[in-house]
Amino acid sequence: MIKEITNFEEFNAVANQGKVLVDVYSKTCGPCKMLGFVLADLEKDMPDAVILKVDFDRNKEIVEKYDVASYPTILLLQDGEEVKRLKGLQQKPVLKQLLEA
Template identity: 85%
Template sequence: MIKEITSFEEFNELAKEGKVLVDVYSKTCGPCKMLGFVLADLEKDLPESAILKIDFDQNKEIVEKYDVASYPTILLLENGEEVQRLKGLQQKPALKKLLEA
């Protein structure tokens, strides 16, 4: 499931349990748009996985909480805690490995 997050409260609710992949992006970023296609393809292989999309410019509380300085940034959260971070455009095999580990 890919879900666009629009509030800090919604993010906290969805990110607190299990393994969650978080895509911090910007609408004006070319690599971010390409990563969106990679995530959509990943969702087809792992439909039960939780993938949250966070607009860098619209969600300052989340960006500050996780100290995200650039986009695209991928955060892997387990039970609300960051366990891994990837910066820049990522390919499907690397992201699939994160979710399956």
């Protein structure tokens, strides 16, 4: 499931429940748009995976909490705690392996 996050409370409600992949992006970023297609393809293979999309410019609380300085940034969270961080455009096999680990 890919879910667009619009506020901090919504993020916390989902991010604290097990393994969650977070895509911090900007609507004006080319690599971010490409990553969106990769994540949509990943969702087809892993429909039970929880993927949150966080707009860098609209979710300052989340960006500050996880100290995200650039986009795209992928965070792997386990019960709300960051366990892995990837920066830049990522390919589907890398993200799939991250979720399966």
